Amino acid sequence: MPSVDLNCDMGESWGAYTMGDDAAMLRIVTSANVACGFHGGDPLVMHKTLSMAKANGVNVGAHPSYLDSWGFGRRRLVGEDPADIEKMLVYQIGAICQMATYVGHRVAHVKPHGTLGNAAQEDDALAAMIAATVKAIDPRLILMVMPGGSLERAGEKAGLRIAREVFADRAYDDRGMLVSRKLPGAVIHDAALAARNVLRMVEERAVISVSGKRVPVAVDTICVHGDNPAAVAMASEVRRTLETSGVQVVPLDRIMT
Numbered sequence: 001m002p003s004v005d006l007n008c009d010m011g012e013s014w015g016a017y018t019m020g021d022d023a024a025m026l027r028i029v030t031s032a033n034v035a036c037g038f039h040g041g042d043p044l045v046m047h048k049t050l051s052m053a054k055a056n057g058v059n060v061g062a063h064p065s066y067l068d069s070w071g072f073g074r075r076r077l078v079g080e081d082p083a084d085i086e087k088m089l090v091y092q093i094g095a096i097c098q099m100a101t102y103v104g105h106r107v108a109h110v111k112p113h114g115t116l117g118n119a120a121q122e123d124d125a126l127a128a129m130i131a132a133t134v135k136a137i138d139p140r141l142i143l144m145v146m147p148g149g150s151l152e153r154a155g156e157k158a159g160l161r162i163a164r165e166v167f168a169d170r171a172y173d174d175r176g177m178l179v180s181r182k183l184p185g186a187v188i189h190d191a192a193l194a195a196r197n198v199l200r201m202v203e204e205r206a207v208i209s210v211s212g213k214r215v216p217v218a219v220d221t222i223c224v225h226g227d228n229p230a231a232v233a234m235a236s237e238v239r240r241t242l243e244t245s246g247v248q249v250v251p252l253d254r255i256m257t
Contacts, residue, residue, distance in 0.1 A: 004202055005163070005221035005252040006239055007031035007144075009063055009113065011049035012040030012227060020226035026052050028235045030251040031059040031221065033111045033144070036092030039065035039074075046099045054105040059251040061109035061144065064092035066116050074114045074181070082129055085116075089133045097137075108253045109142035109163060110134050112151070121149030121177065131158040142256050147217040148176050161256050163220040168194040168238050169228050172207045176215035185210065191234040195241035198222055202247055220255055 010026075011034040012019040019040060026032065032053045035041030041049075053060045067088055068075050097107045112120055112130060120127045127150035134141050135158045143155040147164040155162045169188045171179040179186040188194050201207055202222075206214045224235040239249050 001246055001248055002202060003248040003250050003255055004219060004242065005031050005255055006249050007033055007221050007223050008226045008235060009033045010226045011035045011045050013045045014040055014042050021232050022049055023052060024232045025226055025235060026056045026058050028239055029058060030249055031061060033061045033063035034096055036062055036064045036096045038067045038088065038092055039069060039113055046096060047103060050100050050103045050105050054103055059108045059253055060100060060105055061111050062093045062096045062107055063111050063113045064089050065113035076115045076119055082126065086129055086133050089130065090137065093137055109144050111144035120151040121146055124150045127151040127154035131155045131160060135160055142252060144221065163252055163256055164218040165221045165223055166201050166207055166219050168198045168222055168224045169234060172209045174209045174211055174213045176207050176217060179210065187228065189230045191230060191237040194234050195237045198238050199241050199245055221252055
């Protein structure tokens with residue numbers, strides 16, 4: 001019987017501002033990618049999110065980004081020194097790891113957020129730096145990547161465990177990469193359509209592009225973005241569809257043993 005992890009980006013609220021329904025999502029998903037303060041999240045939100053994840057038996061991972069709270073981590077900041085980005089990663093991952101320890105939980109993986117993650121898909125030097133930084137912090141950490149890009153190759157070269165991720169709520173191009181959010185149809189809001197797409201990706205071990213092209217990939221984990229208004233309904237439908245089709249939905253660390 002095939003197994004797959006279901007993950008969500010969360011802990012992205014900040015101060016008085018609420019982003020997503022983390023409490024509801026944590027009753028559905030098996031792994032949570034928790035914001036580390038640079039695109040969303042703050043110490044109180046980190047603590048609350050990690051505590052809820054522990055109570056629900058949900059794995060947690062660090063979700064570091066560019067220092068871009070204004071743009072929600074979706075802008076590539078011009079002129080940033082790679083050495084500076086490296087220190088930002090250490091700062092963010094360190095913060096979430098120590099908060100997890102404080103609540104009695106453990107960070108199992110790292111997933112770069114937003115534009116940082118997208119840039120690392122096509123920038124070999126940036127990808128190598130991210131992989132080396134994660135390994136230096138803790139070589140036991142799993143690196144969550146989109147399959148087929150620079151970050152996957154860098155993580156493999158560094159000897160890290162690699163979790164290949166596909167997205168329930170995003171469209172793919174013919175390269176097997178995500179369609180830019182700037183283009184129409186990039187984000188999927190129909191829960192039933194997303195669930196059908198996910199089941200096909202898991203069964204065929206491939207992503208299907210908007211033109212219908214089949215791009216073979218390994219599938220270890222499926223992401224539903226928490227900031228999508230349809231996120232909770234979509235995650236619930238995805239999990240129901242997978243389980244009724246005989247796919248086990250289990251935490252990431254059980255898949256990557």
